[in-house]
Amino acid sequence: MQFHKLTIDKKVIETPDTMTIYFKVPGELKNQFVFDAGQYLTLAENIAGQEIRRSYSICTPPHSNELATTIKRVAGGKMSTFIHSNWHSENEVLVGTPEGKFTLKADPMAKRNLLFIAAGSGITPVMSMIKEVLENEPATEMHLLYGSRNEDNIIFKEELDRLVRKYQGQLFVTHCLSQPKKEKAKGFSGLFKKAKSSWNGLAGRIDRKKIKAFLDECGKVDMAFLCGPGNLIELAEETLSNSGLKENLIHKEYFSAPGEKLPSDHVEGSASNVTVHLNGNTITFETDGSKPILDELIAIKANPPYSCTSGACSTCLAKVTKGKAKMEVCYALDDDEIAQGYILTCQAKAVTSELELNYIN
Template sequence: MTPSFHALTVRDVRRETDDTVSIAFDVPADLAAAYRFAHGQYLTLRTVIDGAEVRRSYSICAGCDDGELRVAIKRVPGGLFSAYANGNLKPGDRVEVMTPMGRFTVPLDPEAARTYVAMAAGSGITPVLSILKTVLRREPKSRFILVYGNRTVDSIIFRETLEDLKDAHLGRLSIHHVLSREPDESGLLTGRIDRAGVAELCGTLVDPAGVHAWFLCGPQGMIEDARAELLDRGVDPHAIHAELFTTGIDPTRAPAPVPHPVVEHSGDAAHITVLLDGKRKEFALPFDGEAILDAAHKAGADLPYSCKSGVCCTCRAKLVEGQVEMAKNYALQPWEVEAGYILTCQSRPLTDRVVVDFDAT
């Protein structure tokens, strides 16, 4: 199903921490199927702030069986949408919400007895909360280990919810908080979730060989450290699932031109064809010009996107003809790249003709 926006009404705004709110939306009955989500997926929200359209993606924090559609939004310095959501959104407001997307998830089996491990930092808990709630509900024989990093106790998002879940699932859910700014807090680990911390986790809390799936969600450095340590310990790379929240890239800036391999072409511009919802849009794009996504929007194609940083994967499409160069890729898995998928927000043409298909799944 091609992702699409619908205006949803805000049903509830809940203050989770001083700088984080969770927002629940009313979903009309005729849109219930379109907004049915998998644990670990996200929503892209769209609104107009100071006369300009702003889009941001936020992970769903509700479990699949909670009966609600809810995201968490942490205010970040300079964040237009996060500041707006934390300070202005209220019940009854209408927000354009894209249908759920994302692959930070795994299939579940109600008969399975598995072990899952998640490592999250800060707002990285948001999709992990959806995942662990759903696992605990739908796989009653499985257990879940959460390692959650924050600065202080007060900054722990969903702290009470997590404690309630632990009490309700004794023996199946274990939670280990890691604090970087409160070393004297009794009973809690200190420092950050880095490579040394992951090594300690594997040596004391869990045997990596017995883990069915690992979920890593947080800043780039944490994910890279954790992945490297797990791979060195022989963990199957297909069992490691990562969702990147920060890369240091300014999402308001289009990607700058990057050097690319020399490819033979006959002119100064490529002929681009974009397929979406069975329709095609064709336009010319200079080889030293902007990314395919930006050019397509200027040509009148309403393509799905959110971050424009190569992180969220909303603009993913399949390259069916020609060659492109991707400036950044933080979202596509190796098998997707091998299968021909690209991030159109980061891709520029290398050949005279390029065809990308948003309808390919």
């Protein structure tokens, strides 16, 4: 993975816990930072003597000639908390070149009906996609179902409203709030009345019933893009599949917090000899299978590519050519890719006496 020092151009506050950071890309690096709508950047920072990397989706469309990513502050999140507090305009920061397979390329000649379901900061790559299609695919219709906690936490609220007004008949947005704000009536009478919500839209979490109703309003869907927490994506994918949409037309990007791992059934103590081909070098080491391959490589300072460390991106992608590895979670790969031997090294542990793999990035 290539990192470059970029200067922060500006910060834009989107919600109380979310901001967008715009980067200045110098002319000599323009080609390095060409991206497709939906891709992400890996940001790196030294925090308390430890290098931390996290991936954040690009929110700007490719045609805009701007590079920006939207970052939501996560409770207990080292990187997001540090960025919100310490990254400011004119700071130089380490930014990895764009990556990711969750992409949408606009086709000026196409006439499609595209569906988007997002929740929370999952709107970030979707925003890039929507803007790109609005600019370069004028005959296509788009429908977005977007879940937020309450009115104050709708990321890009004003911008989405503006786009809906500007592109009437092409972009349709449905908001769903899990916890709409409630306010008491003003004055003396308010002391004796329960707080009420003034929200007139969908309320509660996005569930199967809401997704089905949304699909009925959209008509025949040509392609769907899902981005948010795992439970929402799995529910939406199942509902879309049951409606008749083929699996290869459903694209998804999991947004999950680092550290959310399933327990492993690997029996520690059985040694494995691991051979890794990385950046033109061959690295060998022995492991008892108790740690992911990525952790082992970091420990011996092999400088492997990585970002989220939670199985949600594919920065640490590799292909097994000999032996077998077991993954704890695998959000970023589909069944076909797993069958072909691809693994996420942040989740994969050796389970055979010999394991050989090639890094893809």
